[in-house]
Amino acid sequence: MTIAAGMVTIAAVITVAINPxxxxxxxxxxxxxxxxAGALTFASANGCGIYIRWSFDTPIWTGSQC
Known part of the structure; x- marks a missing residue:
């Protein structure tokens, strides 16, 4: 997600020059x-990993496994 956030930031800079x-x-x-990305990094900060709680086909909650 962090890489995607960086790529979308670059796309935003290019797009704002064309169509504000x-x-x-x-x-x-x-x-x-x-x-x-920051929330997932914070959840996995202790080295325990993260869990994702799903409701049908949509993730609704993430947290630390610690």
């Missing part, structure tokens, strides 16, 4: 990916 409203939307997506 679309660039803002892509920038928001990059921010949300960054927040998600």
């Amino acid at each position: 409203p679309a660039g803002i939307a892509v920038g928001i997506a990059a921010g949300l990916l960054g927040i998600g």
Whole structure:
């Protein structure tokens, strides 16, 4: 996710030069990916790994296995 957040950030910079409203939307997506990557990193900080709780086909919660 961290790599994807970086790639989307680069896409936002390119997109904002071409179409500013679309660039803002892509920038928001990059921010949300960054927040998600940070949450997963925080959950796995103790070296125990993470778990993902699913509801049907949608992940609804992540947390540490510690």
